[in-house]
Amino acid sequence: MPILIIFGAVIVSVLFWLLRAHYTVKQLKEIDQDTKGLQRKAKSVFENLVGTPLQRVNDVSLAAVILMIQIVRTGSPITASEKTRILELMESPLEIQSISATFERAWRYTQERRPFSLVADPLLPLFREKLTEAERMQLVDMLTMVASAHSAPSELQREALVRLRRRLSGGKPALATNRAGNFD
Numbered sequence: 546m547p548i549l550i551i552f553g554a555v556i557v558s559v560l561f562w563l564l565r566a567h568y569t570v571k572q573l574k575e576i577d578q579d580t581k582g583l584q585r586k587a588k589s590v591f592e593n594l595v596g597t598p599l600q601r602v603n604d605v606s607l608a609a610v611i612l613m614i615q616i617v618r619t620g621s622p623i624t625a626s627e628k629t630r631i632l633e634l635m636e637s638p639l640e641i642q643s644i645s646a647t648f649e650r651a652w653r654y655t656q657e658r659r660p661f662s663l664v665a666d667p668l669l670p671l672f673r674e675k676l677t678e679a680e681r682m683q684l685v686d687m688l689t690m691v692a693s694a695h696s697a698p699s700e701l702q703r704e705a706l707v708r709l710r711r712r713l714s715g716g717k718p719a720l721a722t723n724r725a726g727n728f729d
Contacts, residue, residue, distance in 0.1 A: 598654060600667045605675045610639070619659065626695045631648070635648065638687065666712075669713065
């Protein structure tokens with residue numbers, strides 16, 4: 546009889562421990578769900594103070610190379626002809642001294658299949674601040690030459706280039722509305 550009481554006590558204590566552990570895990574999951582917004586906000590505040598790696602780029606030539614690489618990597622892996630075109634542009638109009646080191650550094654800022662605008666948008670203030678209007682359009686032309694080095698630019702690349710041209714020009718949007726809802 547005492548063995549049955551001890552065995553019953555062990556089973557009850559194991560069940561109690563399992564239920565308590567389950568309840569604790571459930572509470573931790575609820576707390577984690579409740580703080581997701583705070584976790585995102587903390588990351589956002591940190592990025593606002595320090596900036597993203599792309600926002601910390603302050604060399605226009607490096608930023609241009611980053612965009613040339615990303616316009617190609619957005620759609621597919623980089624081909625030899627596209628890489629050759631990038632290296633030619635780095636040498637001739639950009640006049641970069643250490644071409645291979647700059648290319649490798651720029652490569653680290655890019656990511657395969659990443660939307661082009663996620664890379665271009667943080668660099669826009671740098672281009673607006675340091676480049677003239679003619680130089681900005683020359684940048685878009687260089688990106689177009691890189692995108693068309695292997696074959697005609699894809700629809701995704703064309704849309705990215707049109708968007709970049711529009712955002713770099715800083716002009717008034719084509720379909721702006723006023724408060725009354727009328728198109729200007």
